[in-house]
Amino acid sequence: MPTQPQTGPIAGRLPADALAENFADLHPPLSAHEARVAADRCYFCHDAPCVTACPTEIDIPLFIREIQAGRPETAAREIFEANILGGMCARVCPTEVLCEGACVREAAEGKPVQIGLLQRHATDSLMARQGHPFTRAAPTGKRVAVVGAGPAGLACAHRLARYGHDVVICEGAPKPGGLNEYGIAAYKTVDDFAAREAAWIMEIGGIEVRHGQWLGREVTLDALRAEYDAVFLGIGLAGVNDLVVENPAIEGVHDAVTFISALRQAEDLATLPVGRDVVVVGGGMTAIDCAVQAKGLGAQTVTLVYRRARDRMGASRYEQDLAAQRGVRLMFEAVPVALEGEGRLSGVVCERMAEGPDGLRGTGERFVLPADQMFRAVGQRLDDVKMLETERGKVVTQGSGRTRMDKVWAGGDCAAGGDDLTVTAVAQGRDAAEDIHGTLTE
Structure with missing residues (x-):
């Protein structure tokens, strides 16, 4: 039978002092x-x-x-x-x-x-x-376009500027930082640190950021290759994978990345609506960040549903334990198959899963989780990048981020072979910059 309809997401479930406590710095600094x-x-x-x-x-x-x-x-x-x-x-x-x-x-x-x-x-x-720890070398006269002001793009731009090259960053969002600004839990980067760090990086000089510049819309690879001596793509993964369920067109279903972004940019957390009973689908860091923050906003129950066993989750055991400590229920080997509700979500129908020699399969056993809000965190994908070779939805690179297209490098989440970590994106951006510099000064 259908579950009883819920009231739906509402804002201000918790008072200001409770919100402040829930979103305080996860790891306060050492004295x-x-x-x-x-x-x-x-x-x-x-x-x-x-x-x-x-x-x-x-x-x-x-x-x-x-x-x-x-x-x-x-x-x-x-x-x-x-x-x-x-x-x-x-x-x-x-x-x-x-x-x-x-x-x-x-x-x-x-x-x-x-x-x-x-x-x-x-x-x-x-x-x-102190001021910026590095000084810019004498201008080389070379110009490099960096597409995306996320961790990979910022690391690449800084290293190139340090070598004396002029860098123009084309960024679609209103602020630099990429995932650091829009996609990480607020309690991990308090006090607007992502924006302050990006501004500090720019102090090296020689870097211009142009906002509102989306690849494939305001800028194209052909135009960038014609105007610049090299191009680095650090565009991340803007697309969100679909979740295949029955009755998908129902109010109350959202992408986790959109929720996290809205929360990170909110001036007052009390204005953000959250459901009474929330279900988050996924097993990576985005799913954990979404679930913990939904609970922190005042959701009464938050259940994270992951299709495989606990040891297969992309999120580390530490993050899993953090979610459990914050009141999130972790449910493994289950997958949503249908949504209930008349116009508005009231329940999520899940099926138990089993993994054997032939892979993951449904057992036929179903159960219903009451829910008035559900977040999808089932992975992101690369939006169509014409002309570039891709593999499993990511740009194919060789060596230090070189693509098979002349004058184009790539790194970070958009590039094949990475593990979707900020630190890996930084390493790839830095190494691509070294390779670009070597190419431009041969």
């Missing part, structure tokens, strides 16, 4: 004393497995030693040399499966050195107290 104590735990391993685990290969033992010696700004310069978005990565990297997961203390004691928080301590110290 100078706390940082020194944390740094003292590092063994400064000669083989440094933490460095190998970092996609940008930051010299972690070196920067921690500088913090230990009371020189956080010097530590920050070491970090920024490898990763100009080191401040953001310190906040959003899944350190539990990267550097901290590889830490010798994690293996020996189950308690790694707090590398992420130490990195944040260093980078925040320099950004707050």
Whole structure:
């Protein structure tokens, strides 16, 4: 039987003080004393497995030693040399499966050195107290177009500008930052950090950002290749995968990325409507961020539904546990198959799944989750990029981001072979910039 209709999403379910608490900084920064104590735990391993685990290969033992010696700004310069978005990565990297997961203390004691928080301590110290740590080389006369002001685009633009090339970033959104500005949970990057970091990166000089410039609309690859000496694509994944269910045209169903973006740009969280009973479909970081924030806005129940077993989720175990601690119910091996409701969503019909030698299949067992709001977080896709070779919905690259089209490089989420992490996007943007620079100065 159909479930009882719900009242639908409403704004202001929680008072301002509760919202402030729910969206406070997930990992408050270390004090100078706390940082020194944390740094003292590092063994400064000669083989440094933490460095190998970092996609940008930051010299972690070196920067921690500088913090230990009371020189956080010097530590920050070491970090920024490898990763100009080191401040953001310190906040959003899944350190539990990267550097901290590889830490010798994690293996020996189950308690790694707090590398992420130490990195944040260093980078925040320099950004707050000193000017930009790098100077721009003499102008080369070369011009490079960067499409997309996300992590890959910003990293690429900064490295190219540092070498003296003139960079024009074509960005469709009103603000730079890409995923960092529009797609990450608000409690991970408080105090408008994404915008402040982007502005700080631009202080190198030689970078112009043009907003309202979407690839395929205001700008085309042909025009960019004709006008510039090189083009870097850091366009992310703007499309959202569909969820195949019965009765899909019903009010109350939204994309998780749109919800997260609206929340990140809201001046007052109390104005954002959220359902009483919310269902989030997906198993990645977007699904977790959406579910935790829906609960933080005041949803009474939030259920995250993932089609496979827990160990197959894209989100790390730490993020899964965080969601559970924040009151999100995690439901595995289930998939929505139909939506209930007369015009407005009232329930989500799910089917139990089983995975065997022949892959994932439905068992035929169905159940209904009461819901007046559902969010889809089942993956994103690359919008059509004509002329470029793609593989499984991403741009094919070789070497340091080179595409098979002359003068065009790509990196970040839009490029094949990545793992959809901010830090990986930064590494790909940086490495593409090095390759572009080498090509332009041959």
